Amino acid sequence: MKIVIINYGAGNIQSIKFAIKRLGYEAVLTDNEEEIRNADKVIFPGVGEASSAMEKLKHTGLDKVIPTLKQPVLGICLGMQLMCKYCEEGNTNGLNIFDVDVIKFDGSEKVPQIGWNQIENLKSDLFKGIKEKEYMYLVHSFYVTLNEETIATTNYGIKYASALKEKNFYGVQFHPEKSSKAGAQILQNFLEL
Structure with a gap:
């Protein structure tokens, strides 16, 4: 199986990459369009600020490539947020794969949310073998509102979408690579989709 990050x-x-290796697979890090298109599975990670990340995608032309991919694609954290229609952070237009906006926590919660929180209302093979209210590791100041594409929710003062799915595209707000055994199970499930 060819896995591209x-x-x-x-x-x-x-x-x-290390988390994938622990599962017994090798992943290739690349921004090459042909390698990405020819992969069996694509992981779209991200930590950082939305507008500068989107500028980097535009610079490489990946903003046009990612929405057209046909294989399973997993967006993680900022990767998931960039797959949405719009992000308040840096007033950024996203890739419009998920028809929803990303907005900032309103300040009644401690921002950013850093640490472990529960995921629930799980609806997808991505969560095979994961129990309701399993803990995942999160670091974020912006969130995705509940919508038709929501496949998991988290409560942090408000209930928000902590995972999304639209056709072959999946997104998770949490970091499966930092979420212990349950996170490893989610990555394994993605690789088996």
């Missing part, structure tokens, strides 16, 4: 300079890709 999209490398566009948006941080944290090595920890995902």
Whole structure:
């Protein structure tokens, strides 16, 4: 199986590569369109600020490539947010794969949310073998509102979408690569989709 991690300079890709390796697979880091298109599975990670990350995608032309992919694609954290229609952070238009906006926590919660929180209302093979209210590791100041594409929710003062699915595209707000056994199970499930 050919696994590609999209490398566009948006941080944290090595920890995902190591997590994939622990599952017994090798992943390639690349921004090459042909390699990405020919992969069996694509992981679109991201840690950082939305507008500068989107600029990097535009610079490489990946903003046009990613929405047209046909194989399973997993967006993680900022990767998921960039797959949405619009992000308040940096007033950024996203890839419009998920028809929903990303907005900032209103301040009644401690921002950013850093640490472990539960995921629930799980609806997808991505969560095979994961129990309701399993803990995942999160770091974010912006969130996706509940919508028709929501396949998991988290409560942080408000209930928000912590995972999304639209056709072959999946997104998770949490970091499966940092979420212990349950996170590893989610990555394994993605690779088996």
